[in-house]
Amino acid sequence: MAHSKLSLADFNLRPTACRTEVLSAFQAVDYALSQYDIEQSLSAQFDRVTIYRTLKSFLTQGLIHKVLDDHGSTKYALCKELCHQGEHVHQHDHVHFKCQSCGQTICLETVIIPSIPLPSKFIKHESNLLIQGICEHCNSAT
Amino acid sequence: MAHSKLSLADFNLRPTACRTEVLSAFQAVDYALSQYDIEQSLSAQFDRVTIYRTLKSFLTQGLIHKVLDDHGSTKYALCKELCHQGEHVHQHDHVHFKCQSCGQTICLETVIIPSIPLPSKFIKHESNLLIQGICEHCNSAT
DNA sequence: CTGTGTGCAAACACTTTGCAGGTGT
């Protein structure tokens, strides 16, 4: 699930060493990463704080989005092309699947959350569906 | 949305002052409460730690469940009768609605999460749908 | 050169743990 030519410049982010590496880390995998995951996966050693700030600026610029995780640490994933279209249209109404075996959380881009009939007077802005279970890898492995 | 005659004894919990008050706090409202919410709503002053432990024992005994919230503090809500049926059947596949105006998170018991077709080899154990928007109160108020 | 990014130290918020004393059964 490679992400094509995302460049920091396109998001008004100066291409520093840390940012480049963090972006690569996201592009290297197809699941959501926590601050800790990133800290581990970088070749160079960056300060914890710097990674936090990097994530924050990525968030602000719409390069990544927060992934709703099962009360664990906060995770982040790259936004897809869809998200960057339009002005303030930054939708993430897709499904996140957390594997209870390997702990990875992936975005199921292809699965769309069906429209749920809400009681009257409720207005929906955003919805997040977190499904927990066993992912395809772990299901095959065992 | 009153909760009928739930008693601590039924859940193998000694009826202490703190536990009684915390249970009442849950029964008094129809939305999910955080540790902080509870700390504020109690008439008597209990130690923060005691409330944490109270929540933990309530969780263990299946009196309450964690509510998936939008990356804020952890919230809890009373389990309904459904949850207590059966041996280890403790399902919470319902919808949580978080109001972005008042911040309250409520359980929409009546709304059922439709079955989502997952890619093959994925096994679903549990699902949580968090919908964010404006609740009926805030929608009426403004 | 100017503004932004980085590292370090410290502050912060939230939650858990250890221990002595108090309470329910």
Place this chain on the structure above:
DNA sequence: ACACCTGCAAAGTGTTTGCACACAG
């Protein structure tokens, strides 16, 4: 009487802030 609850203090964990220096444009 005994086990379990509670309060206080302290330790843990994850995240943010302040400040001086370093780097990109």
